[in-house]
Amino acid sequence: MPKGINRRDFLKRSATGALGAGLAFSLPAIVPQRAFGASDRIRVGIIGAGGMNNAHVGWLLGRQDVEIVGVCDVDSERAQQTAARVSEDTPTYGDFRALLDRDDIDAVWIATPDHWHALTSIYACQAGKDVYCEKPLTLTIDEGKAMVKAARRYGRVFQTGSQQRSDWNFRYACELARNGYVGRLHTIHVGIGGGPTSTWQPDEPVPDNLDWDMWLGPAPEVPYNVQRCHYNFRWFYDYSGGKMTDWGAHHNDIGQWGHGMDGNGPVKIEGTGTFPTSGLYNTAVNFRVEYTYADGIKMICSDANRHGVVFEGTDGEVHVDRGFLESDPPEIIKTALKPDDVHLYESPGHHDDFLECMRTRERPICDVEVGHRSVTVCHLGNIAIRTGKTVEWDPVAERITNDESLNRWLSRPYRAPWVLPT
Numbered sequence: 001m002p003k004g005i006n007r008r009d010f011l012k013r014s015a016t017g018a019l020g021a022g023l024a025f026s027l028p029a030i031v032p033q034r035a036f037g038a039s040d041r042i043r044v045g046i047i048g049a050g051g052m053n054n055a056h057v058g059w060l061l062g063r064q065d066v067e068i069v070g071v072c073d074v075d076s077e078r079a080q081q082t083a084a085r086v087s088e089d090t091p092t093y094g095d096f097r098a099l100l101d102r103d104d105i106d107a108v109w110i111a112t113p114d115h116w117h118a119l120t121s122i123y124a125c126q127a128g129k130d131v132y133c134e135k136p137l138t139l140t141i142d143e144g145k146a147m148v149k150a151a152r153r154y155g156r157v158f159q160t161g162s163q164q165r166s167d168w169n170f171r172y173a174c175e176l177a178r179n180g181y182v183g184r185l186h187t188i189h190v191g192i193g194g195g196p197t198s199t200w201q202p203d204e205p206v207p208d209n210l211d212w213d214m215w216l217g218p219a220p221e222v223p224y225n226v227q228r229c230h231y232n233f234r235w236f237y238d239y240s241g242g243k244m245t246d247w248g249a250h251h252n253d254i255g256q257w258g259h260g261m262d263g264n265g266p267v268k269i270e271g272t273g274t275f276p277t278s279g280l281y282n283t284a285v286n287f288r289v290e291y292t293y294a295d296g297i298k299m300i301c302s303d304a305n306r307h308g309v310v311f312e313g314t315d316g317e318v319h320v321d322r323g324f325l326e327s328d329p330p331e332i333i334k335t336a337l338k339p340d341d342v343h344l345y346e347s348p349g350h351h352d353d354f355l356e357c358m359r360t361r362e363r364p365i366c367d368v369e370v371g372h373r374s375v376t377v378c379h380l381g382n383i384a385i386r387t388g389k390t391v392e393w394d395p396v397a398e399r400i401t402n403d404e405s406l407n408r409w410l411s412r413p414y415r416a417p418w419v420l421p422t
Contacts, residue, residue: 036106036359041067045105045129047096047120049073049082050230052134052161053111057082059351060109066355072099074211075230094211096120100127107358110134111161113233114240115219118143121158121368122421125150130358132351134161136241136249137371141379142411144372145398146422151368159354159364160371162253164322166347172333173311173320174258179341181332183315187298188255191305192247194286196235198279201227218414227280235281237382242283244385245378248301252381253366253374254309254320255299257344262370265377265395266291266299271384289381301381383409 036042042065046053049071060066068086072093073079079092093099100108100123107130110120117133118140124131131151137160138144151158164170177185203223206212212224219238222228233239234246241248256262273287288302308321318327327333337343347353347365357364376398383406384391392402400406414420 041065042355042358043067043069043104043106045069045099045102045108046071046082047073047099047108047110047124048112048116048134049075049078050111053109054082054085056109056111056132056351057085061085063355069105070099070102072096074214075209076211077209094214097123100124100129105129107132107157107354113215114245115139115233115238116217118147118420119218119418121147122150125154125156125158126421128154128156130157130354131368132159132161132354133368133371135253135371136245136375136378137368138375138379139240140410140412141376141398143420144376146420148369148372150421155361157354157357157361157364158368159350159357160366160368160374161350162250162366162371162374163350164250164254165257165345165365166350166353167322169320169323169325170254170257170309171344171346173309173318173325174254175337175342175344176318176327176332176335177258177311177313178260178344179337180313181315181335182311182313182317182327185259185297185311185313187300187312188259189305189310189312190248190251190255190299190301191307191309192243192251192301192303193307194303195243195283196281197276197285198227198232198235198281200279201225216415218412218418218420220415225280232281235283237282237386240283241378241382243303244284244287244289244301244382245375248378248381249371249375251309252299252301252377253370255301256374256377258309258311259293259297259299261293262373265293265373265393266380267294267393267395268292269380269384269391269393271381272388273385284382284385287381287385289384291377291381299377379409 044066060068070091071079071083074094083090083092108124110133112120114136118138121131121133203225206224269291271289273284275284286303291299310317310319316328316332318332325333345365353364380391380393391400394401
């Protein structure tokens with residue numbers, strides 16, 4: 001059976017006599033949506049057992065309405081360590097498709113390297129599972145389009161792990177900007193810090209506990225190097241987008257929210273950056289990207305800006321970061337919103353919101369399309385930085401309009417036999 005096809009998909013395609021790429025994704029969801037009673041426990045599978053999902057697991061283990069029933073990771077040691085936190089008999093998997101093949105799983109928590117987000121999420125939607133997927137949602141813009149399409153096609157609840165939207169400070173800062181309490185909003189400043197560099201380190205044998213070929217998945221084949229793997233994948237364009245997507249997916253997301261651009265985006269992007277001159281890492285170290293929106297408002301994302309998000313208007317500014325909120329003048333953040341002001345989605349907590357929406361079948365606070373639009377901003381910034389060209393973007397068609405050759409940056413070829421379903 002080809003590696004890029006799971007067992008259920010293979011059987012369904014074989015039964016219809018059609019093995020064309022992507023055909024199975026036009027069929028109904030394989031696992032019917034389960035109706036949850038008030039006392040029903042939501043059964044969860046974990047895909048990616050590293051740092052972020054270990055944090056998620058710690059939260060899930062404290063819930064009486066959730067049961068973790070399986071853990072998957074291409075690193076068997078990590079899978080076993082995380083499974084042991086759940087129970088001594090929690091099954092582990094090295095291939096996420098085996099976990100998705102189970103009928104008793106309602107949702108998956110995905111915290112893989114970024115280059116795996118699209119395939120694991122789309123396969124999960126196809127298998128009838130709701131999805132909580134870590135940020136940054138995608139490696140490319142076209143992946144995001146495919147993920148939105150899959151979530152809608154199969155009627156899945158899909159929460160992007162941009163948890164700042166569930167934080168009171170960030171929501172209130174965005175409400176102040178949206179309701180004109182800084183005056184006429186004209187500039188959004190986003191600070192996310194600079195990217196790291198590395199020393200040179202030779203390749204080495206693959207550890208016995210790691211399935212390196214599966215870790216690479218759709219990414220280009222390269223020898224194993226400890227600097228590529230686990231946390232450090234962030235600093236390689238084959239697997240991620242550097243600081244622009246790692247922290248940009250958080251703070252650019254808030255910039256979009258406070259500007260009311262969740263289903264939209266900038267129309268012009270200009271950027272500059274510097275890159276490592278030695279070592280293995282290849283994502284931007286220093287950068288400045290200026291986004292211009294159709295209404296003339298600019299968002300400037302830079303490693304040199306104050307960390308967090310500053311909404312600057314004609315009458316003052318609001319600066320928000322994790323655990324931090326201030327304004328100039330100080331009275332702005334003492335404002336009580338009026339009943340007829342814009343009141344943004346008030347989340348009970350990012351995980352709680354996802355679980356609640358699984359029961360109601362409503363879209364969560366950071367639905368897949370929101371996550372896609374926010375990380376699109378980050379990807380467009382990287383395109384401008386890496387090409388040195390001005391990017392003119394049509395946020396409706398989701399295409400670059402001033403230079404057709406730049407549209408090749410919207411996607412990435414997958415290593416055979418993996419294929420992005422469309």
